[in-house]
Amino acid sequence: MAFSSTLTLAPLALVLLLLGSTSAQLSTNFYASSCPQVFSAVKPVVQAAIAKEQRMGASLLRLFFHDCFVQGCDGSILLDDTPTFMGEKTAVPNNNSVRGFDVVDNIKAAVEKVCPGVVSCADILAITSRDSVVILGGPNWDVKLGRRDSTTASFSGANNNIPPPNSSLSNLISKFAAQGLSTKDMVALSGGHTIGQARCLNFRAHIYNDTDIDSSFAKTRQMNCPSTSGSGDNNLAPLDLQTPTCFDNDYYKNLINKKGLLHSDQELFNGGSTDSQVMTYSNNPSTFNSDFVTGMINMGDITPLTGSSGQIRKNCRKVN
Ligand code: HEM
Ligand SMILES: *[C@@H]1O[C@H](CO)[C@@H](O)[C@H](O)[C@H]1NC(C)=O
Ligand SMILES: *[C@@H]1O[C@H](CO)[C@@H](O)[C@H](O)[C@H]1NC(C)=O
Ligand SMILES: *[C@@H]1O[C@H](CO)[C@@H](O)[C@H](O)[C@H]1NC(C)=O
Numbered sequence: 001m002a003f004s005s006t007l008t009l010a011p012l013a014l015v016l017l018l019l020g021s022t023s024a025q026l027s028t029n030f031y032a033s034s035c036p037q038v039f040s041a042v043k044p045v046v047q048a049a050i051a052k053e054q055r056m057g058a059s060l061l062r063l064f065f066h067d068c069f070v071q072g073c074d075g076s077i078l079l080d081d082t083p084t085f086m087g088e089k090t091a092v093p094n095n096n097s098v099r100g101f102d103v104v105d106n107i108k109a110a111v112e113k114v115c116p117g118v119v120s121c122a123d124i125l126a127i128t129s130r131d132s133v134v135i136l137g138g139p140n141w142d143v144k145l146g147r148r149d150s151t152t153a154s155f156s157g158a159n160n161n162i163p164p165p166n167s168s169l170s171n172l173i174s175k176f177a178a179q180g181l182s183t184k185d186m187v188a189l190s191g192g193h194t195i196g197q198a199r200c201l202n203f204r205a206h207i208y209n210d211t212d213i214d215s216s217f218a219k220t221r222q223m224n225c226p227s228t229s230g231s232g233d234n235n236l237a238p239l240d241l242q243t244p245t246c247f248d249n250d251y252y253k254n255l256i257n258k259k260g261l262l263h264s265d266q267e268l269f270n271g272g273s274t275d276s277q278v279m280t281y282s283n284n285p286s287t288f289n290s291d292f293v294t295g296m297i298n299m300g301d302i303t304p305l306t307g308s309s310g311q312i313r314k315n316c317r318k319v320n
Contacts, residue, residue, distance in 0.1 A: 025306040026144035030123075035115035039127065045110050046131040049103040054245040057132035058196025059100040064129035065192065065299065066098055067122065069179055070157040072303030074150035075121035077158070078104060078316040091158030096234065097199065101317070104128070108316050121316035122147035126300050133296075136195055138247030139289035144300055148310035151319045165202040165262040169272045172264060185298050187268055187277045188291035193239040194251040198261055200225035201233040206263040212270050214258040217241070221261070237261060252282035 031038045049056045067077040070088055077094070078101065079087040088094055104121070107128060111119045123145045130143050163175040176186040206213060207221045226232045238244035239261050240251050251265075255278050260266035269278040281288035311320050 026146045026301065026304060028142040028144055030145035031115075031119060035111070035118045037114040038111060038119050038123075041110045041114050042107050042124065042127045043131050045103070045107045046128055047135060049100075049106070050132065050135050054136075055195075055197060056100060056103060057136045057245070057247075058192075058239075059098070060103065060125075060132045061129045061192055062196065063098060063100050063104070064125045065189070066094060066158070066162055067125050068299050068302045069161045069175075070154050071150060071152070072305070073122050073126065073147055073300055074303075074305050074310060075125065075147075075313065075316060076150045076153040078121050078125075078313075079150075079153045079319070080317040082318075085153075086155050087153040088155055088158040091155050091162075093162040093164065094158055104316055112314070117312055117314065119312070120147050120149045120310075121313050122149055122304070124316070129296070133247050136245060136247040139293050141293040141297065144297060146304070146306055148305040148307075149313040149316075150305060150310055163264065165198070165264050166205065167264040167267065169267040169270070169274065172267060179299075179302050181295070181298055181302075183274065184277065184291065185295040187274050188281070188288065189295040189299060190265065190268060191249065191251050191281065191288055191292050193262075193265060194247055194249070195244055196239050197236040197244065198239055199233060200235040200237070201229075203237065203261050203263070204229070206261070206266070210263060210266070212258060212266050213260075217257075217259045239265070249281050249285040249288045252278050252288065256282050 046060065063077060064073070067073055067075060070076055077088045077098065079085070081087045081089060089098070104124065107124055108121060111124060126143050126145065126147070130141060134140050161175065161178065163172055167175070172186055173183050176183070203221065204225055204227065207218045207225060208227050221237055224232070224235050224237060241254060241259060242250040254260055255266060255269035258266065268274045314320055
């Protein structure tokens with residue numbers, strides 16, 4: 001009986017094994033023989049860009065997030081619009097907001113110089129986001145690689161999948177769940193807002209109309225963000241009021257003090273199910289660092305193109 005059920009299950013086990021291996025094709029040593037110099041080519045260009053403008057580390061990290069949430073981590077966000085092709089760059093979450101494309105071009109040029117035609121733009125975003133976090137004082141990790149580049153992009157995917165700043169906690173949880181990411185990953189990855197800047201139009205309603213905000217913090221932010229829609233929309237404020245160019249756990253300390261800049265930030269600590277995780281990270285930087293790394297690896301695993309799917313773009317801005 002035991003013997004015959006083993007025989008019946010054997011083909012099923014084989015199928016499961018094969019399915020498992022297709023989602024595990026990314027590896028940290030993917031370029032070990034084809035481009036061992038990839039890391040040493042990328043890092044100095046990231047370093048120089050951040051030395052020139054500290055905010056750039058934040059902008060590069062965000063590019064990876066916005067890439068991975070739209071048809072997987074496939075470099076789709078890097079494709080320029082053409083008269084016959086609509087990319088993701090002008091979708092609502094990206095338009096006049098995502099930046100760093102010139103830096104990505106410089107990184108790609110440095111990589112093409114040492115290993116032409118080998119390293120994907122999607123992998124460049126993964127390495128670049130890790131390097132940015134490390135350079136700004138955050139945790140280090142081994143990046144999984146082997147992604148290939150898309151020949152398509154999705155304007156509607158960018159509009160629908162990337163959560164907006166007026167999201168409720170349940171919206172945030174469901175947008176991350178739709179990508180296969182847990183609530184725990186969502187709270188840890190939101191710590192990316194320990195660096196970088198946001199535009200007035202994205203936090204106006206929070207600083208004028210929400211009640212879950214420290215009133216003196218709200219007043220300070222109102223000084224450079226007029227209440228009238230359309231006026232001062234692009235004025236910037238730091239997502240972490242303490243140390244916006246340092247990757248640390250201050251973001252969570254701010255939330256506990258009701259000093260989250262975005263409505264969506266403060267939703268993580270507003271009497272709901274994620275309060276305890278925010279509390280843990282605010283007291284425990286090493287727990288935050290290790291959960292952030294886990295979140296970045298999980299996010300980097302979102303439906304990659306591997307094997308012979310997609311292509312290795314020569315120019316990250318256009319399909320070969
Ligand atoms: C949880 C849901 C999230 C929401 C609702 C959200 C929303 C936003 C918004 C509205 C901005 C400001 C954009 C602007 O005003 O132009 C922003 C900036 C930023 N986001 Fe997020 N985000 C989320 C998750 C993430 C994740 C997972 C990461 C990375 C791990 C991330 C990294 C960043 C960074 C670094 C910036 C600053 C970029 C810069 O200064 O150029 N965000 N985010
Ligand atoms: C993107 O922003 C530009 C400049 O503000 C604007 O003219 C354009 O209509 C926006 N594009 C979309 C698709 O909303
Ligand atoms: C957020 O704002 C957009 C655009 O104004 C609106 O369509 C949407 O319903 C809002 N979402 C939530 C969760 O409030
Ligand atoms: C605040 O809420 C009021 C009432 O809903 C609305 O008229 C106003 O436009 C809102 N202000 C901002 C800055 O969102």
